Amino acid sequence: MVGRIIILLIIIQAQVVSGQYDYEPVFRNLHGEELKNAVKENYMPQSVLTLTQARDTIYRRVYYYKDSVRCIYTGRAKFLDLNQDPSQYLFDNGGNIDINLEHSYPRSKGADTGNAASDMHALFPSRVDVNSERGSDPYDDIIDSNTIRWYVGVESTSNPDQNRIDVYSEDNNSAFEPRESVKGNVARASFYFYTIYEEQANNADPNYFQSMVETLCEWHNMDPVDSLEWVRNMIIASYQDGKANPFILDCSLVRMYCPELASACQILPTDEVEKFDFYIYPNLVASNEIITIEPNYIAQGTFEILIMDMQGRIINKKTKARHARKIEIAAPQNEGTYILAIRSDATILFSEKIIVY
Structure with a gap:
């Protein structure tokens, strides 16, 4: 390519x-x-x-x-x-x-x-x-x-x-x-x-x-x-x-x-949210190019990195090791639009389109 x-x-x-x-x-x-x-x-x-x-x-x-x-x-x-x-x-x-x-x-x-x-x-x-x-x-x-x-x-x-x-x-x-x-x-x-x-x-x-x-x-x-x-x-x-x-x-x-x-802290409601941060690059990729995911501190733990086609079929997946600072996963071989998702247990923490050309 x-x-x-x-x-x-x-x-x-x-x-x-x-x-x-x-x-x-x-x-x-x-x-x-x-x-x-x-x-x-x-x-x-x-x-x-x-x-x-x-x-x-x-x-x-x-x-x-x-x-x-x-x-x-x-x-x-x-x-x-x-x-x-x-x-x-x-x-x-x-x-x-x-x-x-x-x-x-x-x-x-x-x-x-x-x-x-x-x-x-x-x-x-x-x-x-x-x-x-x-x-x-x-x-x-x-x-x-x-x-x-x-x-x-x-x-x-x-x-x-x-x-x-x-x-x-x-x-x-x-x-x-x-x-x-x-x-x-x-x-x-x-x-x-x-x-x-x-x-x-x-x-x-x-x-x-x-x-x-x-x-x-x-x-x-x-x-x-x-x-x-x-x-x-x-x-x-x-x-x-x-x-x-x-x-x-x-x-x-x-x-x-x-x-x-001096009184002990009280846990209060907040409009802020718990954030799981991931740096993903690139999201416009060549066939089989390596995509890098860098979790931030709060993302420590075990996560699955999934690449799925638009019908939800898993094309590639990788498990993030605990405390890993960087994960690499290969883009699909065929051109098209795919979904990169990060999953913890049964919960999808986020999903984002990637394009393979």
Whole structure:
């Protein structure tokens, strides 16, 4: 078969409706400095990726969703071609609506060297201009009348839509307020960073975290962990000695900073969903060409990869070994349209057309 193979990289998000994940208790019987020391000892990663590696991993493995990477603060989605270097492709020319990496705990406040600089539990994709405008401003709730700039999607405005006010992030040159839906996320990232890298943070600025802590407690309580945040936490942990952000595992862990939030976690309903992520490439293939399936962290377990014709007859199948990071399966020999499906027990997690030419 002669001709150039057009590679179409896709991510399939098979969705199973569920409530929030059960929490994992973290040292429920400890308090104060004893609790903080236990968290440091048990959740500090000894090895992390380099900043360059972490940046690419954040984009491609953690925050890649429906062919794009989204800014934590504005929701701006930028398409990512998985054939390209993720960091270079998203940054492009460094324009205002391009994407770069945000240190939720600023580099000038302690995240500039060592593991603290590239610990992915405190890193997020961000619009270039919003990242720059935030700078090292502390997180805080800003009175609307004091807000100078409002950010959403690709927009920057001084005149926000009052009917959609909660979807904007805000800046007033001395503080930064994220959009409502991610306030808990940045709060838990901040709690994590300060706890794990406390000495480094205090050496840079001993007052910075304390100036935010009351607000962070409120945001943590207001915006609880959803399943997407949980899954991303586990993906990051798989690159960092298996160490998750414990403030995501156990919502009551913030008692070391927020005594009023010491009660045990309650499992709450959520509009988020449990996601099984698979990178499939290519889906336009030559006869007998190899198709690659890369499961993400949450896809660990035993799965069957099926290739079926349009009448549902199985042409080829393969079982994914537990913890395998990549599965390869040959495309059918004959030209035509087929279905590639991933099945667990009797449940089809997702199905997608592939074309053989």
